[in-house]
Amino acid sequence: xxxxxxxxKDIAKIADVSIATVSLSLAxxxxxxxxxxxxxxxxxxxxxxxxNEIGRSLRAKKAETxxxxxxxxxxxxxxxxxxxxxxxxxxEVLVQNSLQLLLSTSPTEMDETMAYEQILRxxxxxxxxxxxxxIKDRNILNIIESAFPVVYLGKWPNEEVITVTRDDxxxxxxxxxxxxxxxxxxxxxxxxxxxxxxxxxxxxxxKRALAEHNMLYDSSLxxxxxxxxxxxxxxxxxxxxxxxxxxAIFAGNDLMAIGAMKSIQKLGKSIPKDxxxxxxxxxxxxxxxxxxxxxxxxxxxxxxxxxxxxLISMLNFKKIVEKQTTVPMRLIIRDSCGAREI
Amino acid sequence: xxxxxxxxKDIAKIADVSIATVSLSLAxxxxxxxxxxxxxxxxxxxxxxxxNEIGRSLRAKKAETxxxxxxxxxxxxxxxxxxxxxxxxxxEVLVQNSLQLLLSTSPTEMDETMAYEQILRxxxxxxxxxxxxxIKDRNILNIIESAFPVVYLGKWPNEEVITVTRDDxxxxxxxxxxxxxxxxxxxxxxxxxxxxxxxxxxxxxxKRALAEHNMLYDSSLxxxxxxxxxxxxxxxxxxxxxxxxxxAIFAGNDLMAIGAMKSIQKLGKSIPKDxxxxxxxxxxxxxxxxxxxxxxxxxxxxxxxxxxxxLISMLNFKKIVEKQTTVPMRLIIRDSCGAREI
DNA sequence: TAAATTTTTTAAAACGTTTTAATAAACCAA
DNA sequence: TTGGTTTATTAAAACGTTTTAAAAAATTTA
Numbered sequence: 252x253x254x255x256x257x258x259x260k261d262i263a264k265i266a267d268v269s270i271a272t273v274s275l276s277l278a279x280x281x282x283x284x285x286x287x288x289x290x291x292x293x294x295x296x297x298x299x300x301x302x303n304e305i306g307r308s309l310r311a312k313k314a315e316t317x318x319x320x321x322x323x324x325x326x327x328x329x330x331x332x333x334x335x336x337x338x339x340x341x342x343e344v345l346v347q348n349s350l351q352l353l354l355s356t357s358p359t360e361m362d363e364t365m366a367y368e369q370i371l372r373x374x375x376x377x378x379x380x381x382x383x384x385x386i387k388d389r390n391i392l393n394i395i396e397s398a399f400p401v402v403y404l405g406k407w408p409n410e411e412v413i414t415v416t417r418d419d420x421x422x423x424x425x426x427x428x429x430x431x432x433x434x435x436x437x438x439x440x441x442x443x444x445x446x447x448x449x450x451x452x453x454x455x456x457x458k459r460a461l462a463e464h465n466m467l468y469d470s471s472l473x474x475x476x477x478x479x480x481x482x483x484x485x486x487x488x489x490x491x492x493x494x495x496x497x498x499a500i501f502a503g504n505d506l507m508a509i510g511a512m513k514s515i516q517k518l519g520k521s522i523p524k525d526x527x528x529x530x531x532x533x534x535x536x537x538x539x540x541x542x543x544x545x546x547x548x549x550x551x552x553x554x555x556x557x558x559x560x561x562l563i564s565m566l567n568f569k570k571i572v573e574k575q576t577t578v579p580m581r582l583i584i585r586d587s588c589g590a591r592e593i
Numbered sequence: 594x595x596x597x598x599x600x601x602k603d604i605a606k607i608a609d610v611s612i613a614t615v616s617l618s619l620a621x622x623x624x625x626x627x628x629x630x631x632x633x634x635x636x637x638x639x640x641x642x643x644x645n646e647i648g649r650s651l652r653a654k655k656a657e658t659x660x661x662x663x664x665x666x667x668x669x670x671x672x673x674x675x676x677x678x679x680x681x682x683x684x685e686v687l688v689q690n691s692l693q694l695l696l697s698t699s700p701t702e703m704d705e706t707m708a709y710e711q712i713l714r715x716x717x718x719x720x721x722x723x724x725x726x727x728i729k730d731r732n733i734l735n736i737i738e739s740a741f742p743v744v745y746l747g748k749w750p751n752e753e754v755i756t757v758t759r760d761d762x763x764x765x766x767x768x769x770x771x772x773x774x775x776x777x778x779x780x781x782x783x784x785x786x787x788x789x790x791x792x793x794x795x796x797x798x799x800k801r802a803l804a805e806h807n808m809l810y811d812s813s814l815x816x817x818x819x820x821x822x823x824x825x826x827x828x829x830x831x832x833x834x835x836x837x838x839x840x841a842i843f844a845g846n847d848l849m850a851i852g853a854m855k856s857i858q859k860l861g862k863s864i865p866k867d868x869x870x871x872x873x874x875x876x877x878x879x880x881x882x883x884x885x886x887x888x889x890x891x892x893x894x895x896x897x898x899x900x901x902x903x904l905i906s907m908l909n910f911k912k913i914v915e916k917q918t919t920v921p922m923r924l925i926i927r928d929s930c931g932a933r934e935i
Numbered sequence: 936t937a938a939a940t941t942t943t944t945t946a947a948a949a950c951g952t953t954t955t956a957a958t959a960a961a962c963c964a965a
Numbered sequence: 966t967t968g969g970t971t972t973a974t975t976a977a978a979a980c981g982t983t984t985t986a987a988a989a990a991a992t993t994t995a
Contacts, residue, residue, distance in 0.1 A: 938995075941990100941992065942992080943989080943991080946987080947984100947986095947987100948983100953978100954978090954979090955977090955978085956976095957974105957975085957976080957977100959973080962971070963969085
């Protein structure tokens with residue numbers, strides 16, 4: 252297990268030359284004589300030399316590594332359905348730039364702010380992409396707004412902070428507008444918990460679309476639920492119970508949309524004829540429902556690539572043209588909204 | 594951006610003491626005088642000292658980091674539905690042991706073997722967990738069977754190699770046996786491509802269960818498909834076409850099972866009455882089908898924890914009691930197999 | 936008080952690089 | 966030959982730690 256690795260020193264000895272010459276040769280420095288260089292490269296190859304990155308990092312004061320940091324809370328990054336796509340996006344860019352990715356969860360017992368700071372200051376990573384615990388947590392403030400290279404995934408009020416985020420408001424707007432454009436008049440919105448920014452934004456998008464169509468906002472059409480399928484199921488039952496008249500549902504996420512579809516169908520109504528449904532997130536299941544679910548798609552992968560690119564720019568002291576980016580969403584029209592029949 | 598961090602040196606200067614004393618104090622060494630120590634810790638705290646891990650690593654010849662390595666092929670780890678659970682398992686153990694996780698994809702242009710070796714030898718990680726490209730790829734051999742600390746996720750013929758793997762054979766055996774025990778006589782197996790070890794193992798498990806029940810293996814009941822839902826759909830149509838008599842299906846994965854269920858239902862047969870169905874993988878959708886799908890569940894999370902634990906043992910030069918571990922699977926009985934009605 | 940012992944502190948080396956400034960070697964012109 | 970250039974090589978410092986062995990200071994013993 253305790254293997255010895257070949258160092259510059261070993262090459263130097265065999266090639267009968269100084270360490271400096273070896274280092275310069277390997278770096279392709281034009282100063283060293285062509286023959287010496289050739290010989291050194293030969294020796295290096297024969298000894299299977301691989302540079303020790305730790306030594307390099309120490310000297311260069313750079314780790315050539317960035318970290319994706321997220322809190323170790325019960326509902327952390329791992330439970331997000333598209334976490335892996337985010338990872339994929341980040342990785343793609345990092346590979347292109349020969350950077351490594353450190354995946355850092357903060358140990359629970361430590362307060363988050365500290366954890367973030369530690370990672371950055373212990374110099375294992377040159378910058379971090381921060382996946383926030385929840386929007387409520389604003390303790391991270393001092394680190395976020397410090398001079399550390401940080402890209403924050405989400406919205407942040409201070410305009411100086413570099414962020415990448417979904418366009419929740421825009422997505423909800425487009426979804427609602429689509430329903431209105433297909434002639435729906437009374438659109439129910441099943442919202443997620445309104446303590447989350449995501450829910451607030453989606454509700455706001457819904458409102459804007461209504462306003463643009465000169466429709467009154469009717470609070471009896473808003474049901475606040477908790478993002479689960481069961482909740483969606485209950486929501487539709489509840490509507491039936493209260494004899495609410497409606498011809499469409501825009502749900503705060505696909506799971507709730509699917510739940511609602513199930514109970515609507517059970518109640519004997521037809522989708523999309525009686526009720527058009529639009530979800531949000533474009534989870535895999537959306538395309539496997541009957542009817543297939545119209546929904547809003549966000550590319551987490553793109554959030555990942557954009558975030559990584561921004562961070563790399565920061566590390567290279569490049570000017571960041573767009574400090575706060577919201578990646579575009581896309582309306583995916585399937586059968587549940589009835590628009591295909593037109 | 595170019596922030597200065599406080600070093601031992603800075604603390605030493607302020608506390609008017611040598612670097613060595615600071616280092617010893619911070620390490621809690623009993624040699625240093627209690628008052629000196631107290632003062633030093635105070636200064637360290639006031640300067641918000643965080644040790645530079647790169648410096649530490651260099652000195653200690655350890656990175657306190659392990660890497661999860663996978664090839665940058667089109668069908669890599671990211672596309673595996675349970676990759677994130679694996680990650681979660683690994684992370685859990687690493688956090689407990691204060692180790693960091695490096696996520697390393699090999700740049701495509703480089704041959705994989707080289708990539709693995711690089712990661713290990715550049716000393717960024719002390720050991721690696723290897724997620725193989727495909728079972729066919731045996732080029733990794735020299736690295737796997739070297740003295741490097743490597744845990745391989747999958748089966749490996751050489752018994753000296755440390756591996757963690759699913760019990761595909763056992764899972765298929767249990768699934769098939771379950772169908773047999775509920776009285777099914779002619780069980781179709783929709784297999785994945787038989788070039789993959791996973792498919793071979795699952796088919797083998799199926800055969801064993803049959804053999805144990807003294808049933809003849811009938812190759813007309815085996816359909817080789819490609820793991821997609823469409824393939825499952827086609828498989829059932831094909832069976833109908835060829836007028837194959839059968840009363841159950843054991844599919845090589847849930848997607849194919851779901852596809853088959855859809856076409857079976859379309860053909861007017863009832864599940865589980867006419868045909869019992871068992872899938873494999875326990876994807877989320879399995880529990881959302883109508884009827885819900887009986888399937889085999891493997892805990893990727895557990896594979897992750899076990900792999901991480903093994904690797905940590907290796908790093909600590911501990912004896913590994915069980916070199917090759919297959920984590921247990923679990924039959925999840927739902928409605929599609931009809932066993933609940935008994 | 937001197938010597939012996941114990942406690943406390945520190946200088947210096949080591950880990951593997953890169954880079955700067957100095958030196959050495961080779962070449963050229965007079 | 967001498968001096969001046971150019972080209973090639975290298976010693977040494979630096980990055981931030983930890984650890985060992987030695988030195989210094991404090992305490993005890995004789």
